[in-house]
Amino acid sequence: MPTPDAIRWQNEQLELLDQRLLPSQTTYLPYQRAEQVAAAIKDMVVRGAPAIGISAAYGMALEALYLASQKDANWAENLSSARTILAASRPTAVNLFWALERCDPLLAKHADIAELAEALLALAQQLHQEDIAINTRIGDHGAALIPEDSLVYTHCNAGALATGGYGTALGVIRSAWRDGKLRGVIAGETRPWLQGARLTSWELMQDKIPVTLAIEGAAAHLMREQKPSWVIVGADRVAANGDAANKIGTYNLAIIAKHHGVKVMVAAPTSTFDLTIDGPDIPIEQRPSEEITHSRGNPVAPDQCQTHNPAFDVTPAELIDAIVTEHGVILSPDRERIRQHFADAGVKP
Ligand SMILES: CSC[C@@H](O)[C@@H](O)C(=O)COP(=O)(O)O
DSSP states (O other), X not given: OOOOOSEEEETTEEEEEOXXXXXXXXXXXXXXXXXXXXXXXXXXXXXXXXXXXXXXXXXXXXXXXXXXXXXXXXXXXXXXXXXXXXXXXXXXXXXXXXXXXXXXXHHHHOXXXXXXXXXXXXXXXXXXXXXXXXHHHHHHHHHTTSOTTEEEEEOSOOSGGGSSSSOSHHHHHXXXXXXXXXXXXXXXOOTTTTIIIIIIHHHHHHTTOOEEEEOGGGHHHHHHHHOOSEEEXXXXXXXXXXXXXXXXXXXXXXXXXXXXXXXXXXXXXXXXXXXXXXXXXXXXXXXXXXXXHEETTEEOSOTTOOOOOBSEEEEOGGGOSEEEETTEEEESOOHHHHHHHHHHHTOOO
């Protein structure tokens, strides 16, 4: 059974699959306003860098449709406030800002709110569809790097649930499975939100790709004992120098992988690149303490316990063997190779 869509446009409204409830419940929540979409991104109803960007574009379209329906004379000001609210939802995934920047020329171009609303909706649907095609290309480029009979290790969820469909890291895994190269996948559970346990293992099981769930603490042991060929992860932001921000724990995995001679692949679309900064400058989101002091509402730490809960870390480029985009593969990424990759593709991230 294919993974259900994380994002769908139905009955003139946005519907988001509530990923907080997976895998036990498949529930779609309806959205009519940008502020609601921003809250859904913050609360992780929808998550994963490309899915966040697509949802934000739909959020802009929804707000414009609402303002058009209200014949709001202050629509320009109100739409600009909605953009600010969406931009404040999560700071690390650069796809959010990329999607909002894709909306900006339309805001400048259309003087009529009804026309603007239609144009924003068409853009959101286009970004959504394009993302699926981009991920298929990433998957195929990445799969070419996977040796026969491979076991691979993935972290968090960079799958269909995190994107318009197919996935980035899980796109590579899907393509490698299709090509008969995979013996199995190890999914790290990804504390505290358990994207690996709740989402990745579920998503791969739906596609009948053999997956084994493991706790993060088992990573070094498993890399020594089971010798995966690659660690394959997504990214929330790839910087100009090739450093990549991804789910907290990715940096640990890259260090462990280096020690055991396991290669590290980052699979990410052009929209995840931010060539205006280097890795140390990537903003890292801090999530609420309750995510680690509580499990499904039940305390698992002493009351008032101090916490650190960074949602992402930055893996230095020297620990990354390949970054795979829809345009191909950047081996041993660094500033110059990244610049050349996009120059060759004729695109400007
Ligand atoms: C294709 S998704 C890439 C990344 O966004 C993914 O690996 C990740 O870290 C998601 O974090 P999340 O906090 O679940 O949004």
